[in-house]
Amino acid sequence: MSEHTDLLIVGAGPAGMAAAIAARRHGLSVRLVDEQPAPGGQIWRGIETVAATPRAARLGESYLSGADRAAAFRACGALYEPESQLWQIEPGFRAFITRGGKARIVTAEAIILATGAQERPVPFPGWTLPGVLTVGAAQILLKTADSVPEKPVWIAGCGPLPLLYMTQLLAAGGRIAGFLDTTARGRVRAALRHLPQGLGRLGDLMKGLSWSLALRRAGIPTIRHVTELVAEGEGRLQRLRYRAEDGREAEVPAEVLLVHEGVVPNIHAALALGCAVRWHAGQHCYVPVLDAWGETTQANIFIAGDGAGIGGAEAAEPRGRLAALRVAARLGRLDDAAAELAAAPERGALSGALALRPFLDALYAPRPQLHAPPDETLVCRCEEVTAGELRARALEGRPGPNQLKAFTRAGMGPCQGRQCGYAMAHIVAAAQGRPVEEVGFYRIRPPLKPVTLGELASLDEQEPAA
Amino acid sequence: MFRKLHDPGPQAVTIFIDGRPVVAEPGESVAAVLLRQQEGWNRTTPVSQSPRAPYCMMGVCFECLVEIDGQGSVQSCLTPVAAGMRIARQQGRRSLSA
Structure with missing residues (x-):
């Protein structure tokens, strides 16, 4: 070759x-x-x-x-x-x-x-527990392994993907415990002003509406305007707590929770x-x-x-x-x-x-709570660094994400900041009262994916002799 | 925590998870098979030894790392099953004497 x-x-x-x-x-x-x-x-x-x-x-x-x-x-x-x-x-x-x-x-x-x-990372307390996956992950399991959650599944988030996955899951014979819709209040009104330019995509709109209708007909319990989530359990997801915008709180048993807040x-x-x-x-x-x-x-x-x-x-x-x-x-x-x-x-x-x-961007804009996880949340899943630690450090001398990475190891694990990058940026921005776009992102360096010494050695063998 | 909707039938292959034979279907990933097991986790973290399971299934989160045929820290969501494959769950950080 x-x-x-x-x-x-x-x-x-x-x-x-x-x-x-x-x-x-x-x-x-x-x-x-x-x-x-x-x-x-x-x-x-x-x-x-x-x-x-x-x-x-x-x-x-x-x-x-x-x-x-x-x-x-x-x-x-x-x-x-x-x-x-x-x-x-x-x-x-x-x-x-x-x-x-x-x-x-x-x-x-x-x-x-x-x-x-x-998928947009969605840090919340307990999101690292086995049993918490993304909606995209569950859809991949459905497509490639014909697998569905064993027990009725909880789905939390917003966007077209949860609606599509839920209709596919029902068609496959899967069961849904409930949908915690995190679309914030007022988003529909904000989105409507973008609707005229989107009318050429009426087919997509109808598709989205048909998914929502199918879920309603199937009697899927839906809790609107959910703002906060907590996953709990000993070594795996066992309980889920959520709070809606109107202050309603509930705790439900759960084995699998699927989350999605856009891509x-x-x-x-x-x-x-x-x-x-x-x-x-x-x-x-x-x-x-x-x-x-x-x-x-x-x-x-x-x-x-x-x-x-x-x-x-x-x-x-x-x-x-x-x-x-x-x-x-x-x-x-x-x-x-x-x-x-x-x-x-x-x-x-x-x-x-x-x-x-x-229209979709405005309708499914991330809720503000997504970027301000409680202190106990593991923001960096790999190196297990909490939001609280990052917040406290962000106040000492106005460091940026790269300095905080050096101080705390957040972003240094195998995923290389793919799960914590945006949370880090938002936490730094909020702590320092700066716009998030001014804070910047991790400096990304090769290797883009972890490489073993053995792989590097195999590379040397193919280099022409100097 | 997941179940397969159909029986893989005659094309099924056997893989071994921590020495235990498990039925799998060609075309699915090792992570998909791990998620059907009772244990529900595939590794414990190097920092706090807490259990983790596949999360993104598309190669970006690195939670699904396992040892496959003797090689450590392989992304099981990117690895299709193969007959006779030997999978080992990973515990904590790796040690030199391993």
Whole structure:
């Protein structure tokens, strides 16, 4: 297998696959690396296996639409490397990848990061207990392992995903104990002013409404405007306490609690590469600074898909194709006029796909309590650092997230700040009375994923002798 | 804490969790199988030895680390099951004499 390609794509979700197909169409050699064993990303996780099974039908049309995409990607002629972790990119570009316990270096002229999104971390007391998972995790278990919670499950959070998962779970014969809806009061009114521009996406709106209606018809108990959550138990989740905005409190027995407060772009690779990011006030997260093709502030590094800002699968595909077109033009496979011509329908598709986003962003904006967890909450799951410790330290000499990381080890564990980064930023901001976007984020350095000494040693063997 | 909705049938494989044989289905992850076990946890933390279980199932949280076929701290949510695979739950921090 050649170690050089024109283009390296990271991630085999909707954006990465669309980019690969478009780049191949213009004659580029393409390598696509992905952590998962099969293409599809999170939205179409396991689609190649699942599409042929009886459970495919109850996962819905938009999931099934991934089967054609995966097939087209398989046929496009890109070098596809599943189960591979990218942990460093050097200028040039030299990318360090680990697969099957062996590390190696591959080279490329341009890079498209299609690393997608992760669920927004939701620190609350007890969120580290076995039995607390994200809604996304449970949906992956449903898709890839046909598994559902054994006992009636509690679901807490907001956004389209909990509604979709609950309808899929009911269709699969799963049981729901109750839905703790954390959508804050007044969000509907705030969202409505964004509705006119989203009316072109009436289908999506109807889909969302149909999920809500299905849950109502199924008699799922729903508690609105939940502000605080506490998970408790000896060694595993046994009880759940919650408080609603009107002060109502309750304690219920629980074995599995699924949480979800929206998704945020994966920006670790972009940050490590020195790509500029900006605070997105509507989505309450950092997004990379990109031009109209998805190119970052670092030349020939592009970001497509939800990593560019949350837009969903339908926005991810045109973003992937736009980036591929630009790379093809850069490398002389397409003249600029032809690239512009081909980009026009993609830009149209992208703006159509994003039309409902401001409505959804406003409706499901994170509740304020999410960013101000009680002192006893473990903010850094890996190194077990509490919100209280970070708060106290944040008052001593106005440190930023990176100094607090050095003081407390928060953000130094194997997840490298993927779960505590935003909580850290908000805690520092609140303690010091500064806007969160001014506080900044962890400085992200390679390796982007933990690498063993053995893997590093395997890399040395492949280096040409000096 | 989770249950599988269908019987994997003749294509089922056997993997070993702490030496105990467990039925699994090709295509599912080790983490998915761990979540169907009575114990409900896959490691204890290096800091306070508290039990942890898979949380994100997509490779970002690193809670699902286990030892697989002798290699420690493998992300079980990213590892598909294979016949005969040997999984060991991880306890606390690793030691040099392990």
